[in-house]
Amino acid sequence: MPDFGEVLRLDDLHVSVHNGAATAVRGVSLRVRPGEIVGLVGESGSGKTLTCRAVLGVLPPGCAVERGTVSFGGADVTSLSRRGWERLHGSELGAVFQDPASYLNPVLTVGGQLTEVLRVKLGLGRRAAHRRALELFEAVGLRQPEQVFHLIPAELSGGMLQRVMIAIAISCDPQLLVADEPTTALDVTIQAEVLELLRKLREERGMAVLFVSHDLAVITQLCDRIVVFYAGEIVESGPAEEITQQPRHPYTQALLRVASVGDFGRRELEVIAGQPPRVGADITGCRFAARCPVAVPECAAGPVRSVPVGDQHQARCVLAARQVVTT
Amino acid sequence: MSTEVAGSPPLLAVESVDVTLGRGWRANQVLSGVDLDVWPGEIVGLVGETGSGKTTLARTVVGLVNPRRGRIVFEGQPISALRRGARRAERRRGHVQLVFQDPLRSLDPDLTVAEIVAEGLRIRGETDRDEIRWQVTRALEQVGLDATMLERTPGQISGGQRQRVSIARALAVEPRLLICDEPVSALDASTRNYVLRLLDELRTSLGLAIVIISHDLSSLAGIADRMVVLYQGRIVEDGPVDRVFATPRHPYTALLMASAPNIRQHSVRHDRPLSVHQLRGASSGPLPSAGPGGCVFADRCPFAAAACAVQPPLEAVGERWSVACHRHEEWGTLAQIATRQEGPAHAR
Numbered sequence: 027m028p029d030f031g032e033v034l035r036l037d038d039l040h041v042s043v044h045n046g047a048a049t050a051v052r053g054v055s056l057r058v059r060p061g062e063i064v065g066l067v068g069e070s071g072s073g074k075t076l077t078c079r080a081v082l083g084v085l086p087p088g089c090a091v092e093r094g095t096v097s098f099g100g101a102d103v104t105s106l107s108r109r110g111w112e113r114l115h116g117s118e119l120g121a122v123f124q125d126p127a128s129y130l131n132p133v134l135t136v137g138g139q140l141t142e143v144l145r146v147k148l149g150l151g152r153r154a155a156h157r158r159a160l161e162l163f164e165a166v167g168l169r170q171p172e173q174v175f176h177l178i179p180a181e182l183s184g185g186m187l188q189r190v191m192i193a194i195a196i197s198c199d200p201q202l203l204v205a206d207e208p209t210t211a212l213d214v215t216i217q218a219e220v221l222e223l224l225r226k227l228r229e230e231r232g233m234a235v236l237f238v239s240h241d242l243a244v245i246t247q248l249c250d251r252i253v254v255f256y257a258g259e260i261v262e263s264g265p266a267e268e269i270t271q272q273p274r275h276p277y278t279q280a281l282l283r284v285a286s287v288g289d290f291g292r293r294e295l296e297v298i299a300g301q302p303p304r305v306g307a308d309i310t311g312c313r314f315a316a317r318c319p320v321a322v323p324e325c326a327a328g329p330v331r332s333v334p335v336g337d338q339h340q341a342r343c344v345l346a347a348r349q350v351v352t353t
Numbered sequence: 354m355s356t357e358v359a360g361s362p363p364l365l366a367v368e369s370v371d372v373t374l375g376r377g378w379r380a381n382q383v384l385s386g387v388d389l390d391v392w393p394g395e396i397v398g399l400v401g402e403t404g405s406g407k408t409t410l411a412r413t414v415v416g417l418v419n420p421r422r423g424r425i426v427f428e429g430q431p432i433s434a435l436r437r438g439a440r441r442a443e444r445r446r447g448h449v450q451l452v453f454q455d456p457l458r459s460l461d462p463d464l465t466v467a468e469i470v471a472e473g474l475r476i477r478g479e480t481d482r483d484e485i486r487w488q489v490t491r492a493l494e495q496v497g498l499d500a501t502m503l504e505r506t507p508g509q510i511s512g513g514q515r516q517r518v519s520i521a522r523a524l525a526v527e528p529r530l531l532i533c534d535e536p537v538s539a540l541d542a543s544t545r546n547y548v549l550r551l552l553d554e555l556r557t558s559l560g561l562a563i564v565i566i567s568h569d570l571s572s573l574a575g576i577a578d579r580m581v582v583l584y585q586g587r588i589v590e591d592g593p594v595d596r597v598f599a600t601p602r603h604p605y606t607a608l609l610m611a612s613a614p615n616i617r618q619h620s621v622r623h624d625r626p627l628s629v630h631q632l633r634g635a636s637s638g639p640l641p642s643a644g645p646g647g648c649v650f651a652d653r654c655p656f657a658a659a660a661c662a663v664q665p666p667l668e669a670v671g672e673r674w675s676v677a678c679h680r681h682e683e684w685g686t687l688a689q690i691a692t693r694q695e696g697p698a699h700a701r
Binding site: 069070184213214215218219221240242244245246270280281284285286290291292293294296297298301342 | 403542543570575596598608610611612614
């Protein structure tokens with residue numbers, strides 16, 4: 027495979043939870059190229075958020091990288107010191123989360139909080155930082171940046187706060203922006219605007235984005251490549267168009283059937299039968315086999331490997347592998 | 354579809370209700386002239402953005418908030434006029450029940466499922482333990498949960514099961530009207546569809562009227578009979594769900610539809626006649642100030658004209674279909690003309 031260079035690379039990442047009692051992320055490998063928007067999608071508990079926290083070096087207490095590596099811009103950062111992570115955060119690596127209000131100081135103006143970052147991280151002077159802050163507010167689509175600069179978080183709406191968070195995250199021109207459910211708490215009209223903004227920033231700055239959401243429709247709207255998580259593993263990954271039009275893994279197919287299709291017609295609301303396995307459950311074969319409508323005995327026999335099913339398109343399914351062999 | 358009998362009185366009638374929260378200089382009018390009828394066996398989808406007054410409307414209907422003007426009539430009885438003891442007696446009967454968004458926060462983590470579901474019955478004055486036990490089991494059966502759930506606490510069950518427990522809690526007292534405030538927005542797609550299907554079955558089997566507050570238009574389209582769109586405390590469109598979604602008559606409804614994420618994004622988009630850009634006016638500035646007395650949507654509306662300086666009344670545009678827009682007949686055509694002049698607006 028030709029190497030186009032990569033911003034982020036995960037190799038066989040395992041993340042343990044409950045102080046090592048269970049493994050919630052089991053062997054995740056993926057790469058993000060410069061300027062690419064990659065979407066991680068899956069149900070709650072599928073390991074997508076833990077993966078993205080491992081990328082940011084901010085795993086919750088009791089969780090740890092058990093095995094595998096996280097490389098950033100070619101350098102292994104898996105066992106980076108706290109200091110080392112702090113240098114990366116804000117400069118090379120930006121992050122946006124679901125609830126912007128809880129990441130901002132409620133008693134300081136949003137402009138002040140942005141200039142603080144610029145002065146600490148880039149060493150800008152007071153005037154220069156102020157000027158740059160206004161440019162950034164403008165870049166993220168906040169009208170009348172001079173006015174917004176002097177407001178405190180409580181005076182801004184959810185959509186505007188998320189724009190402020192994005193402004194802070196991109197303030198030092200990071201190579202990668204990690205966005206964990208950034209639009210889940212927003213209204214649909216605002217969500218559409220924030221998604222557009224992320225696309226625009228990628229085009230203008232060539233910044234790569236790792237976007238996490240449980241909503242396949244949102245992921246499809248935004249991403250170039252989709253990575254589908256199920257019970258701690260990647261079950262399918264590939265170009266967004268291929269994943270939505272020719273999904274090869276039965277779980278992806280099921281996710282597409284239950285997603286919001288956006289045709290606004292009256293329809294039978296489908297469900298995926300059964301429950302996902304418990305976090306860390308010990309399953310020999312395919313982890314989706316118990317819920318899979320087309321499972322064969324072979325599925326439970328042994329570990330299922332991810333096989334290429336198209337250009338840059340992989341699926342972890344016995345049946346998809348068979349079709350590859352026959353064709 | 355709706356089981357409404359022509360000419361029968363509605364189960365719930367919200368009549369030109371104004372609600373103001375806060376006092377003095379803090380007073381904030383949250384609802385203005387809201388009219389809404391709900392018939393038995395009907396599912397009404399209530400949509401609108403944060404701060405549009407959806408939740409306040411739900412709270413007003415159950416009597417947690419008093420309207421400043423107008424009244425709430427339930428089964429022919431004006432319940433908003435009731436005070437003190439009479440109000441509490443009405444609440445204890447439990448004919449209107451609320452189901453909340455986040456069951457983890459709305460259910461007491463220390464109570465077992467059996468205790469949670471029985472609470473409404475105890476409040477109503479039920480004391481016979483066998484009777485309570487029987488009612489609890491029946492309510493859990495109605496939401497597809499079995500007796501193994503009874504002794505568990507909310508922390509020990511999954512998110513979808515928790516939301517079913519909160520629906521069972523509401524059903525235990527045999528309500529006539531269920532108001533669900535964002536019942537599925539915290540759930541995964543599959544679980545969301547399961548809960549919505551369950552609500553759809555309950556309205557058929559129990560003849561319940563259900564109001565679902567949601568921001569996910571696409572899943573509402575799957576089960577609702579009627580769609581009510583709220584914007585800044587006013588109803589801007591109210592009509593049969595298939596008609597409203599086929600040809601939205603208010604620009605805000607059209608904007609909501611165009612903004613909804615879509616997995617068919619990458620394929621052809623001719624199911625969407627108008628792009629989101631054509632429907633989007635100014636926004637994302639410091640909160641815009643609408644001219645007093647003007648149309649609430651005017652400052653975000655690309656089709657606003659001089660007439661829009663006056664708030665349009667909700668007027669009928671079809672059978673059981675009404676819209677509050679001065680230009681409801683013209684804006685669609687105007688947008689089409691703009692499209693032809695500017696060329697395809699689908700390019701990102």
